[in-house]
Amino acid sequence: MLxxxxxGGETAMHGLVNRSIQRFVSDTYGTAQxxxxxxxxxxxxxxxxxxxxxxxTHTPALLxxxxxxxxxxxxxxxxxxxxxLVTHPDFEAVRRLLRFGGVDFVDFLHSLDDMRDRARLAVPxxxxxxxxxxxxxxxxxxxxxxxxxxxxxxxxxxxxxxMADDYGALALFDHTGQHNxxxxxxxxxxxxxxxxxxxxxxxxxxG
Amino acid sequence: xxxxxxxxVLDALCPMHLVVSATGHITHAGPTAQKLCAHTDLRTMRFxxxxxxxxxxxxxxxxxxxxxxxLKLHLELRRPPRTSLKGIIVPMLDSHDAQDGASxxxxxxxxxxxxxxxxxxxxNADFAATDLAIEMLYLVEAKTAAMEASRRLxxxxxxxxxxxxxxxxxxxxxxxxxxxxxxxxxxxxxxxxSFFAVMQIDLDYFKAxxxxxxxxxxxxxxxxxxxxxxxxxxxxxxVARVGGDEFTIVLPDVRCDDVLRLVAHRIIDRLKAxxxxxxxxxxxxxxxxxxxxxxGNAPSLEELLSDADLALYASKHAGxxxxxxxxxxxxxxxxxxxxPQGRTRGTR
Numbered sequence: 001m002l003x004x005x006x007x008g009g010e011t012a013m014h015g016l017v018n019r020s021i022q023r024f025v026s027d028t029y030g031t032a033q034x035x036x037x038x039x040x041x042x043x044x045x046x047x048x049x050x051x052x053x054x055x056x057t058h059t060p061a062l063l064x065x066x067x068x069x070x071x072x073x074x075x076x077x078x079x080x081x082x083x084x085l086v087t088h089p090d091f092e093a094v095r096r097l098l099r100f101g102g103v104d105f106v107d108f109l110h111s112l113d114d115m116r117d118r119a120r121l122a123v124p125x126x127x128x129x130x131x132x133x134x135x136x137x138x139x140x141x142x143x144x145x146x147x148x149x150x151x152x153x154x155x156x157x158x159x160x161x162x163m164a165d166d167y168g169a170l171a172l173f174d175h176t177g178q179h180n181x182x183x184x185x186x187x188x189x190x191x192x193x194x195x196x197x198x199x200x201x202x203x204x205x206x207g
Numbered sequence: 208x209x210x211x212x213x214x215x216v217l218d219a220l221c222p223m224h225l226v227v228s229a230t231g232h233i234t235h236a237g238p239t240a241q242k243l244c245a246h247t248d249l250r251t252m253r254f255x256x257x258x259x260x261x262x263x264x265x266x267x268x269x270x271x272x273x274x275x276x277x278l279k280l281h282l283e284l285r286r287p288p289r290t291s292l293k294g295i296i297v298p299m300l301d302s303h304d305a306q307d308g309a310s311x312x313x314x315x316x317x318x319x320x321x322x323x324x325x326x327x328x329x330x331n332a333d334f335a336a337t338d339l340a341i342e343m344l345y346l347v348e349a350k351t352a353a354m355e356a357s358r359r360l361x362x363x364x365x366x367x368x369x370x371x372x373x374x375x376x377x378x379x380x381x382x383x384x385x386x387x388x389x390x391x392x393x394x395x396x397x398x399x400x401s402f403f404a405v406m407q408i409d410l411d412y413f414k415a416x417x418x419x420x421x422x423x424x425x426x427x428x429x430x431x432x433x434x435x436x437x438x439x440x441x442x443x444x445x446v447a448r449v450g451g452d453e454f455t456i457v458l459p460d461v462r463c464d465d466v467l468r469l470v471a472h473r474i475i476d477r478l479k480a481x482x483x484x485x486x487x488x489x490x491x492x493x494x495x496x497x498x499x500x501x502x503g504n505a506p507s508l509e510e511l512l513s514d515a516d517l518a519l520y521a522s523k524h525a526g527x528x529x530x531x532x533x534x535x536x537x538x539x540x541x542x543x544x545x546x547p548q549g550r551t552r553g554t555r
Binding site: 096119 | 344
């Protein structure tokens with residue numbers, strides 16, 4: 001059965017977000033677990049369409065249902081979602097698009113400020129949360145995440161861990177909680193050129 | 208400013224530039240420009256040996272280019288893969304050494320950026336930080352991914368639409384039941400061996416309306432006819448459109464054939480009246496063949512429809528705009544004239 005699109009009026013969440021959550025659960029834990037999650041979240045459907053919009057309330061309901069179903073904290077689930085998004089071969093486009101942000105990991109960190117605008121160029125309705133990177137002395141940074149979805153900082157932590165590997169950098173990440181309406185992730189850069197990193201060619205033929 | 212520092216400034220601001228002397232010799236190539244000719248140092252080449260000038264047209268010597276009023280260049284590399292390039296040429300003003308009359312030519316891939324980046328294995332570092340090339344590549348990839356997701360959604364929606372249509376019981380043009388709905392109803396009635404009747408109705412002269420007044424007029428006639436049939440039947444009768452201008456009415460609980468005569472008479476009568484459409488009168492009429500099923504005789508669905516077709520054929524043969532009630536004698540009469548052509552049952 002096809003998904004239910006948003007009926008209009010209420011705040012929308014782009015299907016790409018829910019579809020990613022669906023793929024994360026079904027790929028990692030199986031379709032049966034995903035169906036359990038959707039039931040627990042009070043949905044009467046199981047398939048999200050990437051290019052439709054849904055009511056905003058589905059997303060936190062799903063995240064809570066996943067945590068309950070897997071008997072894990074929502075924070076760790078959200079970090080795993082971040083990791084999944086930039087490591088799963090089917091989401092290679094996400095990793096590549098993030099790599100466009102910078103030539104090295106520091107460059108990449110600074111490009112997170114523009115992530116929302118870049119994403120909007122590609123999918124105008126996506127509405128990713130605003131991110132702000134602040135540089136501090138001694139190669140430390142903090143990333144402020146302004147999201148309506150609680151725990152988004154953990155998603156970004158998962159993404160940044162993988163991207164650090166991708167660039168061959170060594171960095172430590174710590175979610176330091178909520179400050180002035182933003183979730184803050186602190187980043188300590190240990191080495192920019194720690195390892196070889198994964199190759200990235202601008203001119204790959206897309207397909 | 209020494210010429211060395213001018214060149215390093217240019218290398219940073221526009222890494223795809225060339226400095227060309229008045230004689231047409233390349234004296235300096237920006238780092239990205241040099242990547243266009245991996246195996247040869249561009250500084251040993253003349254500009255026109257490396258590039259074919261497509262615009263301005265008919266350039267045979269470099270002096271023509273340097274003196275051209277048109278600053279915009281369309282170039283093509285002479286060696287494969289013959290990359291197309293855009294260029295802009297400006298005279299080098301502040302040249303106080305041996306470069307009098309030199310020009311700076313800045314190059315860009317323009318729309319061939321995707322091929323260019325792939326063919327010459329370029330990276331972010333090959334473009335100035337202000338160059339939008341990377342954003343362009345980003346956009347192309349991002350939009351390609353988004354379009355692919357939309358395309359897959361469209362394919363799934365198309366599949367769902369077809370599936371829904373296949374399961375549908377409604378004729379979309381008239382809102383009447385369709386053949387699938389009709390078959391379902393008839394099978395149920397045949398199984399319950401009750402009293403009921405089936406009217407096969409063909410519109411006479413409908414093709415002429417379509418041919419002379421167009422499909423819009425034809426559609427209007429079909430919708431009007433459908434409305435009339437619904438108005439002239441009882442609430443529990445089922446009116447279906449089963450082909451282009453073919454209708455079937457199922458009348459449950461028919462205890463005497465007077466009802467059939469009455470309904471058919473009213474439909475035929477009302478359809479005789481012209482149907483106005485955009486100032487034109489559309490004229491059709493109805494030929495009807497009816498089978499009255501009485502409890503006890505239980506033919507198959509195919510036999511039932513064949514009997515109704517035969518009665519319809521008799522109405523057409525007798526001059527149209529009338530109803531014929533099926534009786535077994537019709538079959539022998541029909542056979543003696545010509546074999547009745549049953550209405551084609553679509554397989555859809």
